[in-house]
Amino acid sequence: MRGSLKIFTWLGIPVHIHWTFLLIFVYAFWLGHSNALGFWNTLWITGFFLALFACVLLHEYGHALAARRYGVRTQDIILTPIGGVARLEYMPEKPMQEFVVAIAGPLVNVALALVLYLLAWLLFSDEHWFIFQWLMEQHLLFGQGEPDELSYALAPLASGGLFYLSALIAANVALVVFNLIPAFPMDGGRIFRAMLAARMSRVRATQVAAWLGQGIAALFIAIGLWQGAFTLALVGLFVFTLARAENRNVRLDSVLRRYKAADLMRPVFTRLTTTDWMQTPIHQLQASQERHFLVFDLHDHLVGVLEEPSILEALRRRDYAAPVEKYMRPQVQVVSQEAQLEYLYYLIQQQGVRLIVVARQGELAGVIDDAGLSQFLKMHR
Numbered sequence: 199m200r201g202s203l204k205i206f207t208w209l210g211i212p213v214h215i216h217w218t219f220l221l222i223f224v225y226a227f228w229l230g231h232s233n234a235l236g237f238w239n240t241l242w243i244t245g246f247f248l249a250l251f252a253c254v255l256l257h258e259y260g261h262a263l264a265a266r267r268y269g270v271r272t273q274d275i276i277l278t279p280i281g282g283v284a285r286l287e288y289m290p291e292k293p294m295q296e297f298v299v300a301i302a303g304p305l306v307n308v309a310l311a312l313v314l315y316l317l318a319w320l321l322f323s324d325e326h327w328f329i330f331q332w333l334m335e336q337h338l339l340f341g342q343g344e345p346d347e348l349s350y351a352l353a354p355l356a357s358g359g360l361f362y363l364s365a366l367i368a369a370n371v372a373l374v375v376f377n378l379i380p381a382f383p384m385d386g387g388r389i390f391r392a393m394l395a396a397r398m399s400r401v402r403a404t405q406v407a408a409w410l411g412q413g414i415a416a417l418f419i420a421i422g423l424w425q426g427a428f429t430l431a432l433v434g435l436f437v438f439t440l441a442r443a444e445n446r447n448v449r450l451d452s453v454l455r456r457y458k459a460a461d462l463m464r465p466v467f468t469r470l471t472t473t474d475w476m477q478t479p480i481h482q483l484q485a486s487q488e489r490h491f492l493v494f495d496l497h498d499h500l501v502g503v504l505e506e507p508s509i510l511e512a513l514r515r516r517d518y519a520a521p522v523e524k525y526m527r528p529q530v531q532v533v534s535q536e537a538q539l540e541y542l543y544y545l546i547q548q549q550g551v552r553l554i555v556v557a558r559q560g561e562l563a564g565v566i567d568d569a570g571l572s573q574f575l576k577m578h579r
């Protein structure tokens with residue numbers, strides 16, 4: 199994502215933060231300043247926010263590691279002030295797998311809430327005071343404390359720690375509840391779709407789930423406006439927009455599922471030779487609709503692709519007499535004519551491939567480029 203910075207890689211997955219994430223520190227500072235909380239309390243608030251985002255990060259790792267079980271890789275995890283996203287290569291298709299991947303995130307927060315609860319109980323419940331007593335008797339806390347001054351000295355520490363842990367537990371519970379709302383883009387929407395998809399087609403299931411999501415979002419907006427709870431109304435608006443986008447994606451999905459490479463390939467295309475001068479493609483670019491070209495060697499073997507940016511680069515340098523070989527990319531993406539449109543979409547939209555070669559029984563049958571794909575989708579959606 200643009201404007202994001204990699205902070206580390208854990209378990210083979212790079213973690214990025216979006217620059218707006220820094221607004222959290224600004225917010226913590228503002229909270230501390232406007233309530234005159236002082237330096238240490240402001241630091242505590244900042245620490246609380248960071249702990250909260252660690253929980254969000256672990257939630258995303260839940261999705262990513264569940265997906266890994268099914269052989270789906272995760273490009274990266276991005277943290278923004280409004281939450282995290284684990285960018286999976288794709289969502290597993292089988293309802294059971296999607297169900298597991300979607301529910302893994304909220305389950306992490308359930309586990310975290312339980313662990314934090316256990317921690318609070320171990321540290322701060324009455325029968326466990328002895329941990330602190332022991333620490334103090336060993337002079338590890340507060341230096342030389344008199345035993346009867348113990349509870350007096352410990353009270354603020356205990357109430358502070360307890361408050362901190364309780365707030366984190368509450369936050370994790372809230373994360374679970376919010377994410378289980380059965381509306382896209384929340385995990386609940388995916389879980390609901392996966393459950394429907396066990397009984398009907400995935401496309402139909404997505405449609406029903408998206409409708410329900412929009413309904414719930416509309417309810418949020420109505421209640422929010424009625425009660426003057428504008429945050430709720432905003433969340434509703436956010437969910438509504440994303441549920442609509444998901445609904446549109448369903449239609450795209452169904453098109454992507456119905457067609458194959460053979461349906462949209464272009465059988466007629468210009469063939470360049472490695473020794474051609476760059477003048478030829480420069481002229482072609484101006485005279486025709488073709489943006490990218492296949493390059494063959496003198497034995498008529500396909501050896502590379504010449505893409506529009508490279509041609510423009512040659513034009514900028516007035517490198518008209520250079521051989522095509524100098525500007526071509528030696529990698530060629532070949533697919534069979536039976537390849538799903540979905541896969542072509544992935545190659546072009548996500549991998550940035552500009553020209554795809556379609557093969558029929560080992561023979562070159564045609565090409566598909568980015569412009570051809572968008573044109574096809576515009577016609578069929």
Ligand SMILES: [Zn+2]
Nearest residue numbers: 303304377385
């Ligand atoms: Zn999630």
